[in-house]
Amino acid sequence: MDAELVRQRARARTRHTWRHTAVSALGPMTALVGLIWALVQPYRITLLDPDKHSFWYLVVQTPLLVILVGVIFHFWVVPGLLADLEEVEERSS
Amino acid sequence: MAPPAEVVHWMFGVGLLFLSLCLLAEAIVGPVVWRHRSWRAYLWPSLAFLLGVLMWPVMVFYTSSAIHMLAHSAWAQALMLVGAAQLGLVRGKLHNQLWELTLPVALVVSGLAFLLHEQNPWFFSRSAFLHHALGWTLVAGSVIALGRAVNPRSPAFNAGFAVIVITVAALLFCDRNVAPIFGHLSPLAGAR
Numbered sequence: 531m532d533a534e535l536v537r538q539r540a541r542a543r544t545r546h547t548w549r550h551t552a553v554s555a556l557g558p559m560t561a562l563v564g565l566i567w568a569l570v571q572p573y574r575i576t577l578l579d580p581d582k583h584s585f586w587y588l589v590v591q592t593p594l595l596v597i598l599v600g601v602i603f604h605f606w607v608v609p610g611l612l613a614d615l616e617e618v619e620e621r622s623s
Numbered sequence: 624m625a626p627p628a629e630v631v632h633w634m635f636g637v638g639l640l641f642l643s644l645c646l647l648a649e650a651i652v653g654p655v656v657w658r659h660r661s662w663r664a665y666l667w668p669s670l671a672f673l674l675g676v677l678m679w680p681v682m683v684f685y686t687s688s689a690i691h692m693l694a695h696s697a698w699a700q701a702l703m704l705v706g707a708a709q710l711g712l713v714r715g716k717l718h719n720q721l722w723e724l725t726l727p728v729a730l731v732v733s734g735l736a737f738l739l740h741e742q743n744p745w746f747f748s749r750s751a752f753l754h755h756a757l758g759w760t761l762v763a764g765s766v767i768a769l770g771r772a773v774n775p776r777s778p779a780f781n782a783g784f785a786v787i788v789i790t791v792a793a794l795l796f797c798d799r800n801v802a803p804i805f806g807h808l809s810p811l812a813g814a815r
Contacts, residue, residue: 552651556644586626592796595637603644607663614659615652 547619553611557604564596625684629750629800635674636795642670643788650781664713672706675699694740701729723772727765734761746807749799757794760787 568575574593576583626634645667649657658664678699686692708725711717737758743751764787771780802808 549651553648556648560640560644586630590626590630590633592633592636595633596640596796599637599641599644603641603648607645607648607666610660611648611652611656611663615656618656618659 547615549615550612553608553615557600557608560600560603561597562600564593564598564600567596568593627800628685629798631681631685632795632798635677636792638670638674638677639788639792639795642667642674643785643792645670646785646788647782650778650785653778654776658713665710668706668709668713670706671702671709675702675704675706678702688740690740690742694736697736698733701732705729720772720775723775724769727768727772730761730765730768734758734765737761743809746804747809747811749797749802749804749808752804753794753798757791760790760794763787764791 571593572578574591576587576591580588645663649667676699678695682692682695682699685695705725708717708722712720712722735758737754741751741754741758745752745755764784767780767783767787771777771784774780
C-alpha cells in the first residue's frame, strides 16, 4: 500500500501540467528573445566597440538586460513557484 | 551626467519586462499559488511603487518643457498610488475592493499623459510615434485593467494585463532620441 502511494506520488511529480511547462518556459523564452535581438542588432551590444560609446550606453545594453531579466526570473522566481504549484496540485488531486 | 532620454526609457523597459513576467506567471499559476509565499505577493506592487519613485528623478532632471514635467509627475503619482493600493490590499490593510480601481485609473492617467505631452504627429519621428502608441496602448489597457479590477481572479484579464505591460516594455525598448519611423523623419526632429 505504501509502495503504491509512493509510486503514485512519484508519477504525479513527473507528470508536469501545462502550467508547469509554461512557467518554466517564461525565463528561457525571454532570454532567447534577448539573444535573437543581440544577433539581429549587434550594434546594441556596445561592449563590442567600447571606445565609441559613452558611460550610459555601456551600462544599458538592452539585449543583454533582456537576457539578464530572463535569467533572474528563471533562477530567482520560478523554482519556488514551481514547488508551490506542485504542492497545491498534489493537495487538490 | 544624466542618462540620455532613450536610455531612461530602456531602463524603465527593463523594470516593466520583469514586472510583466511576474504578472504573466501569476496569471498562469493563479493568485492562490502565487501568493503562497508572502514575498511574491508583495513583488509586483513593490515594483510598481519603486517605478513610481524612480519617475520623480525623471521629472526633476528632464525638464524640456512644463508639459513634460507635469506628465512625468502624473505618472510618478499614478504608479505610486497603484503600488501603495496593491500593497495595502495584499497586506490586508485595505479591505474595500474599490481600491483595485486605482490600476485602470492609473493607466488612463498615464496614457493621457503620454498623448498630451507628445505634441508632434505620429510620423514626426520614432519617438513621437512611440509616445502615441504607448498612450493608446495604455488607454486600451485600462479597459483590460478594469475587467481585472472587477474580476481579479480571471486568468484572461490577468494574462491580458501582463501582455499590455510586455507591449509597453517592448515599445520603450524601441525608443530612440532621433530616428525615423517607417522611413519618415521630420527635418524639425533633427533629420540630416
